[in-house]
Amino acid sequence: MPATTDTGSRTRTGRTRGTRSRHNFRGNMLPAALTVSPVAIWFGLLILVPMIYVIVISFCSLDSNYNIVFRFTLDNYKRLADLDYLQIYGNSLLIALTSTVICLLLAYPFAYLIARMRGRAKIALYMLVIVPFWTNSLIRIYGWRTMLGAQGLFNKLLMGAGIVDKPVEFLFTRGAVILGMVYALFPFMVLPLYTALEKLDGSLLEAAKDLGARSLKTLFTVTIPLTATGIFSGCIMVFIPTLGYFFVSDVLGGGNSSMIGNVIESQFRRGNNWPLGAALSVILILITLVLVKLYQRAGGDMESLGG
Secondary structure: OHHHHHHHHHHHHHHHHHHHHHHHHHHHHHHHHHHHHHHHHHHHHHHHHHHHHHHHHHOOEEOOOOOEEOOOOOHHHHHOOOHHHHHHHHHHHHHHHHHHHHHHHHHHHHHHHHHHOOOHHHHHHHHHHHHHHHOOHHHHHHHHHHHHOOOOHHHHHHHHOOOOOOOOOOOOOHHHHHHHHHHHHHHHHHHHHHHHHHOOOHHHHHHHHHOOOOHHHHHHHHHHHHOHHHHHHHHHHHHHHHHHOHHHHHHHHOOOOOOHHHHHHHHHHOOOOHHHHHHHHHHHHHHHHHHHHHHHHOOOOHHHHOO
């Protein structure tokens, strides 16, 4: 009989502990839900709902008055296979790839220098990267338009030095667009590279030097492989915005270097063809998702991608 009583006591004790665990779990879930709910609502209203709306619009049609008709069609996506749009895709990808490579070649040594500096010099160099964020990028791009113009600083210097007899046409070229993209997105390449280089273990570089590896070999066999995630992160943060920075192409390219972002902007504003613009936007979203997925497969995380 005592054994039975003891077994019953243990059973009741186990039930009591289980009940307390469930109460504790529910009690911990409430503060967590209150904390996450505002973020989830904010994410849903500003990101998820607009994205769903764009996807739905991309499958809609237009009536004779250019009003959106919620009638399912694939014509908007079929039009994207036209030769004109394929040329725009190719031009956009070429400008984005060129801008990304130039940013990487310029930003890597600069980020390496910041990571190895100490004291006030490091703070000063780091501030050179941060300061451009304090000014609107459109205003800074208009500054480049002034300097690249026929009466701008560069042409005055060239003509004053006797190098050219008449102003050089810097503006409204693909080179001017690439220059503007590199200038606008250079900090986005430096920051993830700096983060990766700052975390680099200096003892590994010293070990490579002790083993007889020269500086260039150490760079390609130790430094670059260990900072590959920072390189990939910076490339994504430059490549993707380049496809959408339509104002750079408008200001410096003058419409001569049409990109995906420019076509999307014109369809929503001047062309009044929202379904086609939405279809182009969906393609851009898919490109972004593919690149992010490749970044994750390469071993990167979303925290480092955000800088």
